[in-house]
Amino acid sequence: MTATGDRELRRAMHGMLRCVQPSPAPVDAIIQRGKGIRLRSRRRARAAAVAAAVAVVAFIIPARIGAPGHGPGSAGPQRPATDDVAAQVERELTGPTAPISTAANRVRKPIPGRYFPAGIAITPDGKTAYVLNGFSGTVIPISTATNMPGKPIKVAPGPGMIAITPDGKTAYAANYPSGTVIPISTATNTPGKPIKVGPGPGFIAITPDGKTAFAANSASDTVVPISTANNVPGKPIKVGLGPGLISVTPDGKTAYAADYASGTIVPISTAAKMPGKPINVGPGPGFIAITPDGKTAYAALCNDPRSPSGTVVPINTTTNVPGKPINVGPGAGFIAITPDGKTAYVVGAFTLTPISTATDTPGKPIHIGSDITIAITPDGKTVYAATWATVIPISTATNTPGHPIRIGPGPPAGIEFNAVL
Amino acid sequence: MEPVVSYPRDEPAAVPDIISTDGVEAFSAFAVTRWPGLVRLAFGLTGDLEMAEDIAQTALAGAYAAWRRVSRAEDPDGYLRRLLVSASIRRSGRRPVAEQPGDPPETAVEGPADPAGERVALLAALRQLPPRQRAMIVLRYWEDLADTQIAAALGCSPTAVRSQLSRRMAELRVGLVPGGADEA
Numbered sequence A: 001m002t003a004t005g006d007r008e009l010r011r012a013m014h015g016m017l018r019c020v021q022p023s024p025a026p027v028d029a030i031i032q033r034g035k036g037i038r039l040r041s042r043r044r045a046r047a048a049a050v051a052a053a054v055a056v057v058a059f060i061i062p063a064r065i066g067a068p069g070h071g072p073g074s075a076g077p078q079r080p081a082t083d084d085v086a087a088q089v090e091r092e093l094t095g096p097t098a099p100i101s102t103a104a105n106r107v108r109k110p111i112p113g114r115y116f117p118a119g120i121a122i123t124p125d126g127k128t129a130y131v132l133n134g135f136s137g138t139v140i141p142i143s144t145a146t147n148m149p150g151k152p153i154k155v156a157p158g159p160g161m162i163a164i165t166p167d168g169k170t171a172y173a174a175n176y177p178s179g180t181v182i183p184i185s186t187a188t189n190t191p192g193k194p195i196k197v198g199p200g201p202g203f204i205a206i207t208p209d210g211k212t213a214f215a216a217n218s219a220s221d222t223v224v225p226i227s228t229a230n231n232v233p234g235k236p237i238k239v240g241l242g243p244g245l246i247s248v249t250p251d252g253k254t255a256y257a258a259d260y261a262s263g264t265i266v267p268i269s270t271a272a273k274m275p276g277k278p279i280n281v282g283p284g285p286g287f288i289a290i291t292p293d294g295k296t297a298y299a300a301l302c303n304d305p306r307s308p309s310g311t312v313v314p315i316n317t318t319t320n321v322p323g324k325p326i327n328v329g330p331g332a333g334f335i336a337i338t339p340d341g342k343t344a345y346v347v348g349a350f351t352l353t354p355i356s357t358a359t360d361t362p363g364k365p366i367h368i369g370s371d372i373t374i375a376i377t378p379d380g381k382t383v384y385a386a387t388w389a390t391v392i393p394i395s396t397a398t399n400t401p402g403h404p405i406r407i408g409p410g411p412p413a414g415i416e417f418n419a420v421l
Numbered sequence B: 001m002e003p004v005v006s007y008p009r010d011e012p013a014a015v016p017d018i019i020s021t022d023g024v025e026a027f028s029a030f031a032v033t034r035w036p037g038l039v040r041l042a043f044g045l046t047g048d049l050e051m052a053e054d055i056a057q058t059a060l061a062g063a064y065a066a067w068r069r070v071s072r073a074e075d076p077d078g079y080l081r082r083l084l085v086s087a088s089i090r091r092s093g094r095r096p097v098a099e100q101p102g103d104p105p106e107t108a109v110e111g112p113a114d115p116a117g118e119r120v121a122l123l124a125a126l127r128q129l130p131p132r133q134r135a136m137i138v139l140r141y142w143e144d145l146a147d148t149q150i151a152a153a154l155g156c157s158p159t160a161v162r163s164q165l166s167r168r169m170a171e172l173r174v175g176l177v178p179g180g181a182d183e184a
Helices: A006-018 A027-064 A085-094 B024-046 B049-065 B067-072 B076-094 B115-128 B131-141 B147-154 B158-176
Strands: A118-122 A128-133 A138-143 A160-164 A170-175 A180-185 A201-206 A212-217 A222-227 A243-248 A254-259 A264-269 A285-290 A296-301 A311-316 A334-337 A343-347 A351-356 A373-376 A382-386 A390-395
Touching (some): A006 B115, A006 B131, A027 B024, A118 A373, A118 A382, A128 A160, A128 A382, A170 A201, A180 A201, A212 A243, A212 A254, A222 A243, A243 A285, A334 A373, B024 B049, B024 B067, B024 B076, B049 B067, B067 B076, B076 B147, B115 B131
Parallel strands (some): A118 A160, A160 A201
Antiparallel strands (some): A128 A138, A160 A170, A201 A212, A212 A222, A243 A254, A254 A264, A285 A296, A343 A351, A382 A390
């Protein structure tokens, strides 16, 4: 194998870096630090100005008293301080004496977990796909008949995920930065009062009976049950580190939380709202999806370079024992299973790979890009792949991508918060 | 050398053009959209996630301090990249990235290729390069930058980039193939 050509090197590089999961951008800390740099460069500029003024005075006084060697015009005062902040900044960052940062401005401990910049969910009647655009802070309904986007529903900016109740009446949008879940009436497409669930809800899943929505709070290592009857959050359930995702079995008895940072899947009894024994699946489980028959849960492990694996691990839900890993290439991220349960679609760093659930073998990869979330229509005919700015419909019969649907504004596909995805 | 896969990049080409009076809002949008790409690039340069996030913070803080200029720059991403690369090279000089590469996977994963193993080898090979050369490789194969853009990020000439890249590539080839170059 020529693992050394440009192509292979690029592939290895992308496989490695795509899986890096940054914390959400610490904008406030960055601004504070930026202000510090500004202040220091201004002080330095002021000091330079004072020094220049002193030099001028030192130049003028001897000239007045006729000191030798300082004829007028021999050395004009230098232009005092530069207000060129950019140059100062660069000096600050690159110069040999530059301080890197003060203790107070140090980066805080990264928050583990996984977040989705765009989320997508399809109504049970299959007529509408609701797409969360994390950049613009809106949810866009798309008619699956025409693939035309409707009027955006204002929620809140930032990554998150969206889920729809089985009766199709309410969509719940989790918003990571604000620590809330926003209910949306699908009849009127209007948002309701945000539900406070605590730091970092990156994903949401609803029980088949529609009574409970579980928000996975990856920043607080908890799962919060929300009663959909009154939209009141319950007591947080402690799981592993960085639960980026949660999935409920079709019988509604168990919710599986994938803990990205601790490499575990924690089964939660939905009745008792109590966590069970963690299942060790390997590094970086970013996603979990359960087959319609409820027998198997598929956990996707991203190829984290610190602990490489690159696989999808099937878990027997009866015994909670993980099976043999299926290699799907770098960056396994998001999984959706067709309603007939025959195919699991896995989003990777480069591709969307269909896996036959009967044999657990991967099929031919579909090239559509990376950092996406997917949802499958109830009739199983179409996979919708969502990014921040576009949604791509893919026919499950031919596995070919269709014409992209613009849901902008927002950066083109591929933005990830921690993310992301 | 044709690009193998063409999928969207992390960094959009243009800055959000809404610049509020104090610029904070515009900067926030800029920072949020650039953050993941910056951290990944910094990870490629340093091999350490915590350090990568700190360096990305440093670069963005620099962009904030010079926001008036950055927001009006023709290529704000180029500016940001330069700040990031400078910060990472400085940091690498201070504390050599010499930790052992991650342990190989305990159980071999069956499949046509072994991307995991390839990644470990890549990380190890990159760590052996001096910081500037490492930056060239990462900017070329992760950011897909042209020689001139790499030169701008590193503050050197495109000719230097070209010659260094070909030389380092040869070294990297040896490093990437277990047992030396004979397997290639």
